[in-house]
Amino acid sequence: MRRYPALLQYLLFWAITQLFYFPTRHSGFVTDFTGLLSRFEGRTAAGILDCFGFPAMQQVLNALLFTWHSVFGIAPLPWYLLQSSLHALNALLLLQLGKALSERLQLPNAHLMGWMAAFLFLLSPYASEPVTWRVAQNFLLSTAVILGTARLTLDWLDKPDPRRWVLIQGLFILGLFTFELVLIIPLLSSLLLLMLPHGSWPKWRRLSLPQFGGVGLYFMLNRLMLGSWVGHYGAEVHLKFELPVLLGNGLRYTAKHLLFARNWPHAAKQWLFEGLAQPAVALGLGGILIVLLAAGLIFRNRLSNRWRLSVIGLTGFGLALLPVLNLYFNYTLHLENDRYGYLASAFLALVLAAGLSALPRWGRLPLLLAYLGCSSYFLWQHNQFWWKSTQVYQQMLDGFDYYDAPAAYLLNLPDNFQGAPMFRDYSGEDHAFRDALKYIRQQPYNGQIYEVAQYNMTRLTDGATATVDNTGTLRVEFNQWGNWWWRRGIGMGPGYDTEVYEVDSKGHHYFLTLRQPEQGAVFLIQEGLEWKTVD
Structure with missing residues (x-):
């Protein structure tokens, strides 16, 4: 040698x-x-x-x-x-x-x-x-x-x-x-x-x-x-x-x-x-x-x-x-x-x-x-940020068990973990999670996915809570401080509108108002390494 x-x-x-x-x-x-x-x-x-x-x-x-x-x-x-x-x-x-x-x-x-x-x-x-x-x-x-x-x-x-x-x-x-x-x-x-x-x-x-x-x-x-x-x-x-x-x-x-x-x-x-x-x-x-x-x-x-x-x-x-x-x-x-x-x-x-x-x-x-x-x-x-982001990424994919639902609203999809990218979609066409299911988990989802809001995750325990009022409007709020709402790879700002729903951001929380509620759709909140449904 x-x-x-x-x-x-x-x-x-x-x-x-x-x-x-x-x-x-x-x-x-x-x-x-x-x-x-x-x-x-x-x-x-x-x-x-x-x-x-x-x-x-x-x-x-x-x-x-x-x-x-x-x-x-x-x-x-x-x-x-x-x-x-x-x-x-x-x-x-x-x-x-x-x-x-x-x-x-x-x-x-x-x-x-x-x-x-x-x-x-x-x-x-x-x-x-x-x-x-x-x-x-x-x-x-x-x-x-x-x-x-x-x-x-x-x-x-x-x-x-x-x-x-x-x-x-x-x-x-x-x-x-x-x-x-x-x-x-x-x-x-x-x-x-x-x-x-x-x-x-x-x-x-x-x-x-x-x-x-x-x-x-x-x-x-x-x-x-x-x-x-x-x-x-x-x-x-x-x-x-x-x-x-x-x-x-x-x-x-x-x-x-x-x-x-x-x-x-x-x-x-x-x-x-x-x-x-x-x-x-x-x-x-x-x-x-x-x-x-x-x-x-x-x-x-x-x-x-x-x-x-x-x-x-x-x-x-x-x-x-x-x-x-x-x-x-x-x-x-x-x-x-x-x-x-x-x-x-x-x-x-x-x-x-x-x-x-x-x-x-x-x-x-x-x-x-x-x-x-x-x-x-x-x-x-x-490199630890990468390692932790991968835990979240894999758990979010493996934990998605809602293939029978015609639509899924993801209310707080992690965009990144301390900067390590996870589910980011610059197009605004809600491709990130759908493509990950198809190409990484290799189990495509045939329903409609709405990536309502992303956020920057800083700890493995980060998450949010969602409540529904008597008008059907959802209030989605962080469980902790230090995060902010994202869309298209940057801050969400005051909110945005689509043909299906309206988002009104208040900083630590936002309101989601549906224009056309869909029967059987699921509303999912990420908490730590799990998805939870909103009733």
């Missing part, structure tokens, strides 16, 4: 990953996963070509997802092992990248630099969502492609081998049809060519220029096949650039990952994240950071090699966030949208490792252990 150090390193990372993530092995088959299975339904492998109707050029990703589902169905262990193994692989790639960067910059303790970065990334609490949610493989795979091509680029800089060039470009092409984050590779390779020894204009033309050409062809293919230059959320979302929003979200991601600010008490993190989003703060502080970073790139030859590594890491952090900065930044709950910062956390880990390596040994180790201790604690906490 001594001849294969990378294998030993990978096995170590894999074992640590299992230690933290094993409680989540049955988790993550929620929300978009049932949507994925609905797209697969009735389709053959030919559906890979149009990504089963999903508006994005992700044929490689869909080939993997379709094949995995065709072979393993929804058996939890294969999905868990795939994603936890990919996370361990990304830690290994970061170890190799950190070590190689340090060696080329002639920094002492290059191996230590790589190890510190790898552990800081591996144990990040904000990796929990992409590792556990079974439709987040795109973030894991694209991170592997980006870190892998960066590592290969360093070797190509030292020795421009044609075979290595082909491998780099081949991975880039595969990555383009996996997930849009891979679009940053030309910028990242240009950064490495700019900041490292042996970089030159001819090498940039040979390596990065074809990649930029590939990006142009990729957008043209999007236009041809999807009718839009940008897929996924669409051009109106991805091409919306408001400088204060972009800078503010960049600062928010930095605080979130560097200071574990997502896990602060609500009042403290609200003060921080709302403050960083203020246009004056975003433009002022964000502008200063961009100017300093630009100065580091321009005057790179005057920087010490340790500062040069920090500039590479910080620029990589910014590039990794660039595709997601104009998307919604969530800080209220745990876990939600943490996948957006998964790749960026790898580059931030390089910056932290560079800073720690500058300290004397007596100060470096305590700080590293303290930081990893906090990170490990929050990671374990996040």
Whole structure:
């Protein structure tokens, strides 16, 4: 085994990953996963070509997802092992990248630099969502492609081998049809060519220029096949650039990952994240950071090699966030949208490792252990949220015994548990519970399901109580404080109307008035891990 150090390193990372993530092995088959299975339904492998109707050029990703589902169905262990193994692989790639960067910059303790970065990334609490949610493989795979091509680029800089060039470009092409984050590779390779020894204009033309050409062809293919230059959320979302929003979200991601600010008490993190989003703060502080970073790139030859590594890491952090900065930044709950910062956390880990390596040994180790201790604690906490949410999710499905009823009104369907998603439906068409019954429990319900209200569950004992007055109006009230009513993935607001009923929300309780009562319909209240009927 001594001849294969990378294998030993990978096995170590894999074992640590299992230690933290094993409680989540049955988790993550929620929300978009049932949507994925609905797209697969009735389709053959030919559906890979149009990504089963999903508006994005992700044929490689869909080939993997379709094949995995065709072979393993929804058996939890294969999905868990795939994603936890990919996370361990990304830690290994970061170890190799950190070590190689340090060696080329002639920094002492290059191996230590790589190890510190790898552990800081591996144990990040904000990796929990992409590792556990079974439709987040795109973030894991694209991170592997980006870190892998960066590592290969360093070797190509030292020795421009044609075979290595082909491998780099081949991975880039595969990555383009996996997930849009891979679009940053030309910028990242240009950064490495700019900041490292042996970089030159001819090498940039040979390596990065074809990649930029590939990006142009990729957008043209999007236009041809999807009718839009940008897929996924669409051009109106991805091409919306408001400088204060972009800078503010960049600062928010930095605080979130560097200071574990997502896990602060609500009042403290609200003060921080709302403050960083203020246009004056975003433009002022964000502008200063961009100017300093630009100065580091321009005057790179005057920087010490340790500062040069920090500039590479910080620029990589910014590039990794660039595709997601104009998307919604969530800080209220745990876990939600943490996948957006998964790749960026790898580059931030390089910056932290560079800073720690500058300290004397007596100060470096305590700080590293303290930081990893906090990170490990929050990671374990996040994975416990997944574990508990899965208990609720399964019990709600297994406990639904109302198949004879023509309709079921779900009065307080759990949307999430401490941020871990459960029954969430952004469409407002009441698909979440119905699809879970069909694809996860595999016992479809043929009646009509009305998801009247969702809520954010915080404890396994959370629930509500419903009473009916003499007019037939239902009053639904939480049994505890700390929750609020949800609809379409956000707060319900004052209520809403449908053709069948009207909901009037009063905050801690709401009133449900039926327009057309249906004979035999059941009204269900969730209390803890059980459904209870309302008489």
